[in-house]
Amino acid sequence: MNLIYNIIIHITHFILKCGALFNDKLKKGVIGRKNTFKILTECLEKTDKTLWFHCASLGEYEQGLPVFEELKKHYKAHKIVLSFFSPSGYEIRKNAPIADAIVYLPIDTKKNAKKFLNIVNPELTIFVKYDIWPHFLNELKKRNLRAILISAVFRKNQTYFKFYGKPLRQSLFAFEHIFTQNEASKTLLQTLNYNHVTVSGDTRFDRVSNQLSLNNTLSFVEAFKSNKLCVVAGSTWPEDETLLIDFINLKASKDVKFIIAPHNIKKAQIKTIQEKLTVESILFSEKDTKNLESAQVFIIDTIGILSKIYSYSDIAYVGGAIGKTGLHNTLEPAVFGVPIIIGSHHQKFPEAQTMIDNGGMFSISNQNEFNTILKELIHNKEKRFSAGYRNSGYIKNNKGAVVQIVNYLRI
Incomplete structure (x- = not known):
């Protein structure tokens, strides 16, 4: 084995142990x-x-x-x-x-x-x-x-x-x-x-397709959405949340609901989102004690349910690509046939570029671009449905990796 590689591994191990003193x-x-x-x-x-x-x-x-x-x-x-x-x-x-x-x-x-x-x-x-x-x-x-x-x-x-x-x-x-x-x-x-x-x-196409066969019912999301158009923002980072908060505070109609599922669910980050919003918001952790229907923004301060929440979206925003933390899973909302908005740093995610080329996904790089495309998708029902249909078709057309792998293993 290469001596340099072994040295790098031991240095990396040392750095991890030192970093552990300061990073949970x-x-x-x-x-x-x-x-x-x-x-x-x-x-x-x-x-x-x-x-x-x-x-x-x-x-x-x-x-x-x-x-x-x-x-x-x-x-x-x-x-x-x-x-x-x-x-x-x-x-x-x-x-x-x-x-x-x-x-x-x-x-x-x-x-x-x-x-x-x-x-x-x-x-x-x-x-x-x-x-x-x-x-x-x-x-x-x-x-x-x-x-x-x-x-x-x-x-x-x-x-x-x-x-x-x-x-x-x-x-x-x-x-x-x-x-x-x-x-x-x-x-x-x-x-x-x-x-x-x-x-x-990509086996992820098979994975997300399986979501359609599951029970995706979430009664608390139904109570919150209340038959209104719903924008779901999944796996957001602070730079994503800045876009969303600005739009919600200054541009959004009361007839549109927003669900924000931050990547970081630490209390300080959740509190920051709530404090910056000028409309009524509610946390997942408060859902049993507050009126869900009256809130315009539902903040998900828990993990493990985003895939099901996407089933209630009319429009999805997936975080990570407006900054440089890395685009999160866009296939999860795509399988439910909804249009998707992402940031511009998506070069390492070929599925994103394909959905953009197909007309089902929209890449933005600043607040004005975000406001423009989101307003258009909210008000243009035909464009919204067409984009969503293209995304669900993309998922259907790319299933089958699991079958090939299993067939190779002859089981």
Whole structure:
């Protein structure tokens, strides 16, 4: 293994431990990794057959879940180990029913990789999208253990394709097969002489499509909406909330309702939103004690229900791209056939550009642009319905990645 890579890993580990002294999120990850091997030894017996699923964070978990669920149906005698690198995935899904043991992935050292695989010894390993860890993957390869990568996306500016990217390039060959989201990713892999590739598309399309078969009823949202047009703003950051608050305070008719589901639900951030609003607002945590129908803005100070809330939207705004934090999941509202507004920093999200090109999504870069498109979608029913129809069609036309992956595994 490349000496420079090992040095970088140890430096990264040191930085994480130092950062944990000042950052609660990093602290959770550092403490959680100390418990990984304890959790594994408590949950697994040496005689257990296992599957190992690894996700960087929550988004990758949601992406991989439809595949995980299919595998669980077919490998009923196996125990499932689910690992996360990020606290934002682990802390939210640490009790997910899909797995028997849910842990933080240990730091990628040769010692940790051997110890982890000595306990887990997975019959099949699935990594989702990225988060490629050379020591773990090379150890899987040495032991002749099966591994595949699903929903992968590659870009030519990534480390794999740089002169210094040899450790990551080599680790890709631990995967017996890679399922990519697009043809461009397959072509890039072929420049590395990696040819066991299938363009299957993005498993997120299957994931969000499953939402349509669930019961999405939320009585408190029905009470709040009260047959009025509803704009749902999901996974917002402060820069997104500034746009929304300005529009609500100065431009919005009382006949339009707004639901804001911030990415950060800390009390200070929620309080800031409420204090800046000049119209009546209500929090999810107050819904049982206040009049929902009289409020114009409903602020969701909880997690886990945004997918269902989108089913009540007439127009959706998805946060993260007006700043540079990263665009959140636009497929969740798209599946319900609604037009979507996002910020302009969406270059790393090909599905966003496709929906923009299709006429179902609208990208804005400032307050005036936001006000203009939102007012148009509110008042132009035909445009609103047409854009929404294009988005739902886009989802329907791109399902099927899960079937291809499962068929490859011959289950």
